[in-house]
Amino acid sequence: xxxxxxxxxxxxxxxxxxxxxxxxxxxxxxxxxxxxxxxxxxxxxxxxxxxxxxxxxxxxxxxxxxxxxxxxxxxxxxxxxxxxxxxxxxxxxxxxxxxxxxxxxxxxxxxxxxxxxxxxxxxxxxxxxxxxxxxxxxxxxxxxxxxxxxxxxxxxxxxxxxxxxxxxxxxxxxxxxxxxxxxxxx
Numbered sequence: 001x002x003x004x005x006x007x008x009x010x011x012x013x014x015x016x017x018x019x020x021x022x023x024x025x026x027x028x029x030x031x032x033x034x035x036x037x038x039x040x041x042x043x044x045x046x047x048x049x050x051x052x053x054x055x056x057x058x059x060x061x062x063x064x065x066x067x068x069x070x071x072x073x074x075x076x077x078x079x080x081x082x083x084x085x086x087x088x089x090x091x092x093x094x095x096x097x098x099x100x101x102x103x104x105x106x107x108x109x110x111x112x113x114x115x116x117x118x119x120x121x122x123x124x125x126x127x128x129x130x131x132x133x134x135x136x137x138x139x140x141x142x143x144x145x146x147x148x149x150x151x152x153x154x155x156x157x158x159x160x161x162x163x164x165x166x167x168x169x170x171x172x173x174x175x176x177x178x179x180x181x182x183x184x185x186x
Contacts (some may be wrong), residue, residue, distance in 0.1 A: 032062050036070065043073060052077035091117050095126055102130070107138055125154035133167040144168075145176055152180065 039054035055074040062070055088094040098113035111134055117127040128151035135144035148168075151158040162168055163181050171177040 029063055032058060033066070036062065036066055039073070043077065048077045048080040091121055091124060091127075095124075095130060098127075098130055102134055102137070107134060110134055123154055125151045125158055128154065129158050129161070132162075133165070136168050136171050139170065141171065141174055141176075144171060145174075145180060148177075149180060 035054050036058055039051040039058070042048075042051040042054070052074060055070050055077060058070045059067065059074055086097070088097065094113055094117050098110045098117070101107075101110035101113060111131070114127045114130045114134065117124050121127070128147045132144050132148035132151060135141075135147060148158070148162060152162075159181055168177070
C-alpha cells in the first residue's frame with residue numbers, strides 16, 4: 001500500500017476484533033503455550049504420563065486456540081497409558097488385539113503385539129502371518145515374504161489362507177509371492 005500523495009507506505013492498522021484492537025497475550029497465556037510445547041516434547045520422548053498431566057490441566061483452563069489439539073493429544077496419552085498396562089489371558093487374545101490395532105491403522109503398536117507373542121511363543125504361526133499382513137499393508141515386500149514363509153513353514157494351512165486373503169493384494173504382482181503360495185510340485 002502506498003500513500004499516493006507522498007510515495008510513503010501507508011500504516012497498517014492492527015487487526016481488530018469487533019472494532020477493538022486484539023489484546024496482546026498475557027503472561028498466563030504465554031505460560032500455557034509453553035506448557036503445551038513441553039507436553040508435546042514429552043510425548044515425543046515417550047513420557048506419556050507426564051504429558052497427560054499437563055494436557056489434562058490445559059484442557060480445563062488452556063487457551064481457546066489450542067483446546068481441540070490438547071484434547072486430541074490427551075486421548076493419545078491416555079491410549080498409550082492403557083496399552084502399557086495391557087495384560088492378556090492368552091496369546092490368542094493378544095493376537096485379536098493386534099489385529100484390531102492393524103485394522104485401525106496403528107501399525108507400530110500392532111507390530112509390538114505380534115512381536116510380543118513371538119517372544120513368548122516363537123512357534124506361533126499366526127503371529128508370523130499377522131506380521132506378514134502388516135508388512136504387506138505397509139509396503140514392505142521382503143519382510144512380508146519372510147514372515148509369510150515362516151508362517152507357512154510352521155503351518156501349511158497358512159498357504160491356503162493367504163491365497164484368498166485380500167490383505168495381501170499389494171503382493172499379488174510379486175512373482176516371489178506367487179511362488180510361495182503356488183510352489184511347483186516335483
